[in-house]
Amino acid sequence: MSDLTGPAPVTALGGAAFEGYVRVAEEPQRAMFTLRGDLSATAMKNAATGLAGVDMPGQGQAALNAERMVAWMSPDELLLTLPWAEHDKACAQLDATLGDPMLNWGDVSQARAHFSLSGPDGAVREVAAKLAPVDFSPAAFPQGSFRRSRMNQVAAAFWCPAPGRIEVICFRSVADYAFRLLSDAARPGSEVGLYA
Protein backbone atom coordinates (compact mmCIF):
# COMPACT_ATOMS: atom_id res chain seq x y z
CA MET A 1 0.00 0.00 0.00
CA SER A 2 3.06 2.25 -0.30
CA ASP A 3 1.64 4.16 -3.24
CA LEU A 4 -1.47 4.98 -1.23
CA THR A 5 0.10 6.41 1.89
CA GLY A 6 2.48 8.97 0.44
CA PRO A 7 1.80 12.69 0.35
CA ALA A 8 -0.06 12.44 -2.98
CA PRO A 9 -2.05 9.36 -4.01
CA VAL A 10 -0.99 7.50 -7.13
CA THR A 11 -3.59 6.09 -9.47
CA ALA A 12 -3.32 2.44 -10.46
CA LEU A 13 -1.87 3.07 -13.93
CA GLY A 14 -0.36 6.53 -13.52
CA GLY A 15 -2.90 8.16 -15.83
CA ALA A 16 -2.43 5.77 -18.76
CA ALA A 17 -4.19 6.68 -22.01
CA PHE A 18 -4.82 5.01 -25.34
CA GLU A 19 -5.77 6.79 -28.56
CA GLY A 20 -8.00 4.47 -30.53
CA TYR A 21 -11.16 5.26 -32.40
CA VAL A 22 -12.23 6.55 -29.02
CA ARG A 23 -9.84 7.81 -26.40
CA VAL A 24 -9.44 5.57 -23.34
CA ALA A 25 -7.89 7.32 -20.36
CA GLU A 26 -7.40 6.66 -16.72
CA GLU A 27 -8.97 9.51 -14.80
CA PRO A 28 -7.17 11.42 -12.04
CA GLN A 29 -7.74 10.38 -8.45
CA ARG A 30 -11.09 11.31 -6.96
CA ALA A 31 -12.46 10.95 -3.48
CA MET A 32 -14.97 8.12 -3.61
CA PHE A 33 -17.29 6.91 -0.87
CA THR A 34 -19.80 4.11 -0.53
CA LEU A 35 -22.86 5.02 1.52
CA ARG A 36 -25.05 2.20 2.68
CA GLY A 37 -28.39 2.20 4.41
CA ASP A 38 -31.98 3.26 3.88
CA LEU A 39 -31.87 5.62 0.89
CA SER A 40 -35.08 7.30 1.99
CA ALA A 41 -33.53 8.32 5.33
CA THR A 42 -33.12 12.08 5.53
CA ALA A 43 -29.65 11.80 7.08
CA MET A 44 -28.54 9.59 4.18
CA LYS A 45 -29.88 11.92 1.53
CA ASN A 46 -28.48 14.99 3.23
CA ALA A 47 -25.04 13.44 3.68
CA ALA A 48 -24.76 12.55 -0.01
CA THR A 49 -26.39 15.55 -1.63
CA GLY A 50 -24.92 18.00 0.85
CA LEU A 51 -21.35 17.00 0.07
CA ALA A 52 -21.82 16.64 -3.67
CA GLY A 53 -24.11 19.60 -4.16
CA VAL A 54 -26.34 17.66 -6.55
CA ASP A 55 -29.88 16.31 -6.31
CA MET A 56 -30.64 12.81 -5.12
CA PRO A 57 -30.50 10.44 -8.13
CA GLY A 58 -33.35 8.10 -9.00
CA GLN A 59 -33.02 4.38 -9.57
CA GLY A 60 -30.39 3.66 -12.24
CA GLN A 61 -29.31 7.29 -12.35
CA ALA A 62 -26.30 9.38 -11.46
CA ALA A 63 -26.62 13.03 -10.48
CA LEU A 64 -23.51 14.83 -11.68
CA ASN A 65 -21.74 18.13 -11.57
CA ALA A 66 -18.20 17.73 -12.99
CA GLU A 67 -16.26 15.56 -10.51
CA ARG A 68 -19.10 15.63 -8.00
CA MET A 69 -21.48 12.74 -8.34
CA VAL A 70 -24.06 10.81 -6.39
CA ALA A 71 -24.94 7.53 -8.11
CA TRP A 72 -27.63 4.99 -7.31
CA MET A 73 -25.81 1.66 -6.86
CA SER A 74 -28.55 -0.57 -5.42
CA PRO A 75 -31.70 -0.15 -3.32
CA ASP A 76 -29.53 0.46 -0.25
CA GLU A 77 -26.30 1.87 -1.64
CA LEU A 78 -25.03 5.15 -3.06
CA LEU A 79 -21.70 6.06 -4.59
CA LEU A 80 -20.42 9.53 -3.84
CA THR A 81 -17.48 11.06 -5.70
CA LEU A 82 -15.80 14.37 -4.97
CA PRO A 83 -12.61 16.15 -6.05
CA TRP A 84 -9.63 14.62 -4.26
CA ALA A 85 -8.86 17.92 -2.52
CA GLU A 86 -12.06 17.54 -0.49
CA HIS A 87 -11.30 14.00 0.67
CA ASP A 88 -10.25 14.70 4.25
CA LYS A 89 -12.98 17.23 4.85
CA ALA A 90 -15.60 14.85 3.45
CA CYS A 91 -14.45 11.99 5.72
CA ALA A 92 -14.86 14.22 8.75
CA GLN A 93 -18.26 15.40 7.61
CA LEU A 94 -19.53 11.87 6.88
CA ASP A 95 -18.36 10.75 10.30
CA ALA A 96 -20.25 13.62 11.85
CA THR A 97 -23.49 13.28 9.86
CA LEU A 98 -23.89 9.49 9.59
CA GLY A 99 -24.05 8.72 13.30
CA ASP A 100 -26.94 6.27 12.96
CA PRO A 101 -25.46 2.73 13.13
CA MET A 102 -27.84 1.64 10.35
CA LEU A 103 -26.29 4.20 7.99
CA ASN A 104 -22.74 3.33 7.00
CA TRP A 105 -20.08 4.83 4.85
CA GLY A 106 -16.72 3.63 3.61
CA ASP A 107 -13.83 5.37 1.91
CA VAL A 108 -13.25 3.50 -1.36
CA SER A 109 -11.13 6.20 -3.07
CA GLN A 110 -8.18 3.87 -3.35
CA ALA A 111 -10.15 0.70 -3.96
CA ARG A 112 -11.23 1.72 -7.43
CA ALA A 113 -9.80 2.45 -10.86
CA HIS A 114 -11.62 5.01 -12.94
CA PHE A 115 -11.53 5.29 -16.74
CA SER A 116 -13.16 7.49 -19.34
CA LEU A 117 -14.08 6.78 -22.92
CA SER A 118 -14.40 9.88 -25.06
CA GLY A 119 -14.96 10.52 -28.75
CA PRO A 120 -17.91 10.39 -31.11
CA ASP A 121 -21.03 9.46 -29.15
CA GLY A 122 -21.87 6.36 -31.20
CA ALA A 123 -18.29 5.08 -31.07
CA VAL A 124 -18.03 5.56 -27.31
CA ARG A 125 -21.24 3.63 -26.76
CA GLU A 126 -20.06 0.91 -29.08
CA VAL A 127 -16.77 0.38 -27.22
CA ALA A 128 -18.65 0.01 -23.94
CA ALA A 129 -21.18 -2.33 -25.56
CA LYS A 130 -18.40 -4.59 -26.85
CA LEU A 131 -17.47 -5.45 -23.28
CA ALA A 132 -20.66 -5.39 -21.22
CA PRO A 133 -23.99 -7.17 -21.82
CA VAL A 134 -25.85 -3.87 -21.65
CA ASP A 135 -27.89 -1.89 -24.16
CA PHE A 136 -25.88 1.33 -24.53
CA SER A 137 -28.10 2.88 -27.21
CA PRO A 138 -28.89 6.56 -26.59
CA ALA A 139 -32.52 5.65 -25.88
CA ALA A 140 -31.73 2.94 -23.31
CA PHE A 141 -28.70 4.66 -21.76
CA PRO A 142 -29.27 8.42 -21.96
CA GLN A 143 -27.14 11.08 -20.32
CA GLY A 144 -27.24 10.66 -16.54
CA SER A 145 -27.73 6.87 -16.63
CA PHE A 146 -25.74 4.69 -14.28
CA ARG A 147 -25.43 0.94 -14.76
CA ARG A 148 -23.55 -1.71 -12.83
CA SER A 149 -22.62 -4.73 -14.86
CA ARG A 150 -19.53 -6.65 -15.81
CA MET A 151 -16.77 -5.90 -18.28
CA ASN A 152 -15.79 -9.31 -19.61
CA GLN A 153 -14.62 -11.03 -16.43
CA VAL A 154 -14.72 -8.20 -13.92
CA ALA A 155 -17.41 -6.15 -12.22
CA ALA A 156 -17.70 -2.61 -13.53
CA ALA A 157 -20.05 0.36 -13.41
CA PHE A 158 -20.76 2.68 -16.32
CA TRP A 159 -22.26 6.11 -16.48
CA CYS A 160 -22.86 8.69 -19.15
CA PRO A 161 -21.97 12.19 -17.93
CA ALA A 162 -22.39 13.85 -21.35
CA PRO A 163 -22.87 12.82 -24.98
CA GLY A 164 -19.62 11.43 -26.36
CA ARG A 165 -18.36 10.36 -22.97
CA ILE A 166 -18.81 7.24 -20.82
CA GLU A 167 -16.98 6.74 -17.55
CA VAL A 168 -16.20 3.36 -16.03
CA ILE A 169 -15.12 2.28 -12.58
CA CYS A 170 -13.81 -1.12 -11.58
CA PHE A 171 -11.74 -2.52 -8.74
CA ARG A 172 -8.22 -1.18 -8.59
CA SER A 173 -6.78 -4.69 -8.48
CA VAL A 174 -8.05 -5.29 -12.03
CA ALA A 175 -7.15 -1.84 -13.39
CA ASP A 176 -4.57 -3.15 -15.84
CA TYR A 177 -6.92 -5.83 -17.16
CA ALA A 178 -9.73 -3.30 -17.55
CA PHE A 179 -7.51 -0.78 -19.33
CA ARG A 180 -6.26 -3.41 -21.78
CA LEU A 181 -9.81 -4.57 -22.43
CA LEU A 182 -10.99 -1.05 -23.15
CA SER A 183 -7.95 -0.27 -25.29
CA ASP A 184 -8.42 -3.44 -27.29
CA ALA A 185 -12.10 -2.68 -27.82
CA ALA A 186 -11.12 0.83 -29.02
CA ARG A 187 -8.40 -0.39 -31.39
CA PRO A 188 -8.50 1.45 -34.74
CA GLY A 189 -9.93 -0.77 -37.43
CA SER A 190 -12.26 -2.60 -35.05
CA GLU A 191 -15.21 -0.25 -35.60
CA VAL A 192 -18.54 -2.05 -35.86
CA GLY A 193 -20.91 0.85 -36.47
CA LEU A 194 -23.46 -0.50 -33.98
CA TYR A 195 -24.79 2.93 -32.97
CA ALA A 196 -23.66 4.84 -36.07
Next chain:
Amino acid sequence: MLLLDCPCCGQRGEETEFHCGGEAHITREGPSSDDAAFEHYMFERVNPRGVHFERWRHVAGCGKWFHAARDTVTLEVWGTYPAQTSRPPEELLEKIRAARPGFKWRDIA
Protein backbone atom coordinates in the same frame (compact mmCIF):
# COMPACT_ATOMS: atom_id res chain seq x y z
CA MET B 1 -29.97 -17.07 -23.15
CA LEU B 2 -32.25 -15.66 -20.50
CA LEU B 3 -33.14 -11.99 -20.22
CA LEU B 4 -34.03 -11.19 -16.63
CA ASP B 5 -35.48 -8.01 -15.19
CA CYS B 6 -34.06 -7.45 -11.74
CA PRO B 7 -36.93 -6.36 -9.49
CA CYS B 8 -34.47 -4.74 -7.06
CA CYS B 9 -32.63 -2.35 -9.38
CA GLY B 10 -35.01 -2.30 -12.34
CA GLN B 11 -32.33 -3.21 -14.85
CA ARG B 12 -32.77 -5.74 -17.62
CA GLY B 13 -29.73 -7.93 -17.92
CA GLU B 14 -28.79 -11.10 -19.66
CA GLU B 15 -28.04 -14.34 -17.89
CA THR B 16 -24.28 -13.89 -17.40
CA GLU B 17 -24.85 -10.84 -15.23
CA PHE B 18 -26.79 -13.04 -12.79
CA HIS B 19 -26.15 -16.20 -10.85
CA CYS B 20 -28.72 -18.91 -10.30
CA GLY B 21 -29.28 -19.86 -6.68
CA GLY B 22 -31.30 -23.03 -7.22
CA GLU B 23 -34.88 -23.88 -6.47
CA ALA B 24 -37.14 -21.24 -4.94
CA HIS B 25 -39.52 -21.34 -1.98
CA ILE B 26 -37.73 -23.99 0.05
CA THR B 27 -38.77 -24.14 3.67
CA ARG B 28 -35.66 -24.22 5.79
CA GLU B 29 -36.20 -26.81 8.51
CA GLY B 30 -34.57 -26.08 11.82
CA PRO B 31 -33.15 -28.28 14.62
CA SER B 32 -36.62 -28.98 15.97
CA SER B 33 -37.84 -30.59 12.76
CA ASP B 34 -38.15 -34.34 12.30
CA ASP B 35 -35.76 -36.31 10.11
CA ALA B 36 -38.15 -36.65 7.18
CA ALA B 37 -38.77 -32.90 7.01
CA PHE B 38 -35.09 -32.13 7.33
CA GLU B 39 -34.20 -34.65 4.63
CA HIS B 40 -36.82 -33.10 2.38
CA TYR B 41 -35.37 -29.63 2.93
CA MET B 42 -31.78 -30.73 2.64
CA PHE B 43 -31.83 -33.05 -0.36
CA GLU B 44 -35.05 -33.12 -2.31
CA ARG B 45 -35.16 -30.82 -5.29
CA VAL B 46 -37.36 -30.84 -8.32
CA ASN B 47 -35.84 -30.72 -11.77
CA PRO B 48 -38.84 -30.04 -13.94
CA ARG B 49 -39.11 -29.99 -17.67
CA GLY B 50 -41.19 -26.87 -18.12
CA VAL B 51 -42.26 -24.28 -15.58
CA HIS B 52 -39.74 -23.75 -12.81
CA PHE B 53 -39.31 -21.27 -9.97
CA GLU B 54 -35.76 -20.31 -9.04
CA ARG B 55 -33.73 -17.94 -6.92
CA TRP B 56 -31.36 -15.65 -8.78
CA ARG B 57 -28.81 -13.11 -7.67
CA HIS B 58 -27.90 -10.00 -9.63
CA VAL B 59 -24.26 -10.70 -9.01
CA ALA B 60 -22.69 -8.19 -11.43
CA GLY B 61 -25.29 -5.55 -10.66
CA CYS B 62 -27.03 -4.52 -7.48
CA GLY B 63 -26.03 -7.77 -5.72
CA LYS B 64 -29.55 -8.56 -4.54
CA TRP B 65 -31.42 -11.87 -4.53
CA PHE B 66 -34.77 -12.25 -6.23
CA HIS B 67 -37.06 -14.92 -7.64
CA ALA B 68 -37.69 -15.81 -11.26
CA ALA B 69 -40.28 -18.00 -12.95
CA ARG B 70 -39.17 -19.50 -16.23
CA ASP B 71 -39.61 -22.42 -18.56
CA THR B 72 -36.62 -24.76 -18.57
CA VAL B 73 -37.42 -26.03 -22.06
CA THR B 74 -38.19 -22.87 -24.02
CA LEU B 75 -36.19 -20.51 -21.75
CA GLU B 76 -39.15 -18.14 -21.62
CA VAL B 77 -39.04 -15.96 -18.54
CA TRP B 78 -42.54 -15.50 -17.12
CA GLY B 79 -41.43 -12.89 -14.67
CA THR B 80 -39.30 -11.95 -11.70
CA TYR B 81 -40.48 -11.02 -8.22
CA PRO B 82 -38.94 -9.98 -4.89
CA ALA B 83 -37.15 -12.46 -2.65
CA GLN B 84 -39.22 -11.53 0.40
CA THR B 85 -42.09 -13.91 -0.32
CA SER B 86 -42.80 -17.61 0.14
CA ARG B 87 -45.13 -17.89 -2.84
CA PRO B 88 -45.16 -16.44 -6.36
CA PRO B 89 -47.52 -13.51 -6.86
CA GLU B 90 -50.97 -14.46 -8.12
CA GLU B 91 -50.81 -12.33 -11.28
CA LEU B 92 -47.64 -14.14 -12.33
CA LEU B 93 -49.32 -17.51 -11.74
CA GLU B 94 -52.29 -16.35 -13.86
CA LYS B 95 -49.89 -15.55 -16.68
CA ILE B 96 -48.26 -18.97 -16.45
CA ARG B 97 -51.63 -20.77 -16.25
CA ALA B 98 -52.73 -18.98 -19.40
CA ALA B 99 -49.61 -20.04 -21.28
CA ARG B 100 -49.20 -23.51 -19.77
CA PRO B 101 -52.66 -24.77 -18.83
CA GLY B 102 -52.58 -27.38 -16.07
CA PHE B 103 -48.96 -26.84 -15.04
CA LYS B 104 -47.97 -28.09 -11.61
CA TRP B 105 -44.85 -27.24 -9.64
CA ARG B 106 -44.70 -28.71 -6.13
CA ASP B 107 -47.95 -27.51 -4.53
CA ILE B 108 -48.33 -24.61 -6.94
CA ALA B 109 -50.65 -25.05 -9.88
